[in-house]
Amino acid sequence: MSGARWLTHFGLDDLPFAKDIDDADLWLPSRRAALVDELVDAVHERQHVTLTGEPGVGKTCTLRALRERLPDAGFRLTYCHNATLGRRDFYRQLCLALGLSPKATAAAVFYAVGAHIEELGRERVHPVLLLDEAHLLHQDVLDHLHVLANYEWDSRPLLSLVLVGLPELNDRMRLHRNRSLWSRIHCRLALGEALPEDTVEYIDARMQAAGIKQSPFDSDALTMLHEATLGRLRDIDHIATECLKRAARRKLKRVDAALVQNVAKDCA
Ligand SMILES: Nc1ncnc2c1ncn2[C@@H]1O[C@H](COP(=O)(O)OP(=O)(O)OP(=O)(O)O)[C@@H](O)[C@H]1O
C-alpha cells in the first residue's frame, strides 16, 4: 500500500486506479461479462478469436478475466505481448512461453511447438495462445499463424489463437494475403468504450475496491469525465487520479466538474 497523502485525505486504502488490479476485482458490467462469456465459449469450442478495440478500453484486462474463468486442468494459456518480433524470434519466444527450450532454426522451433501442441492434445489440455498487440505482428509471423491455426487432429484444431489489438488488426486481417488466417477466425469480438452510465459505475467500482463506499466525484464531474475521455478506461484512470490529487492538495473533499475540466485540459 502506498502512503501518499492524497490517499489518506480520501480515506483510500490503496491506489484506486492502479494498473495492477487483482483479477478478482476486475470490473465486469453485464456487457463486458457477456463478451468474456463469448471468449470463454469460443475457447471451449477450440475456435480462434480476434478481440479489437481502441487503446485503453480494457482488452488486456478482458484477457485476464478469461484467464480467471478457464479451469487450469483443461487449458494451457500462453500470453505473448511482444508482437514486434520477426518470425524466428516469435517462435523462439513461443517456445519459452510453452516451457520448451528455444531452438536454433525456425524449422526446429516450429517442429518443437507442433510436437508440444500434439502432446497437450493427447493429454486433453487445450493450448490457448494469446497474442496481445497483434496489430503489430510482422507479416511473416501472420503468414505462418494459419499453419499453427490449421494444426488438426481428429478434425479439430489443437490450438486456439486469440489475437488482440487495435481496430486496424481487422483491416490487416482483411488483406488478401491474410485470407487463409482470417477465414479460420469465426469469433470476431469488439470491445467498445464505456457508455456514460458505465463510466459512473466504473469509478464507483474502483473507488470501492480501494476502500471507500462514497465516491468523491459529483455527478456533473462524472459527466465531464466521460466526455473528456470518451469512455476509454485508461484515460479515465489518468484524469480521475489527477483530480483526486489536486482536490487533496486544495483540501477539498469533493471533485466537481470545474476541476475535471481543468485537469482534462492540462492532460490533453
Ligand atoms: N475490467 C476492468 N476492470 C477494472 N479496470 C479495468 C478493466 N479494464 C480496463 N481497466 C483499466 O483500464 C486500463 C487500461 O486497460 P487495458 O490495458 O486492458 O486496455 P487495452 O485495451 O489493452 O489498451 P491498449 O490497446 O493500449 O493495450 C487498465 O490499466 C485498468 O486500470
Ligand SMILES: [Mg+2]
Ligand atoms: Mg492492452
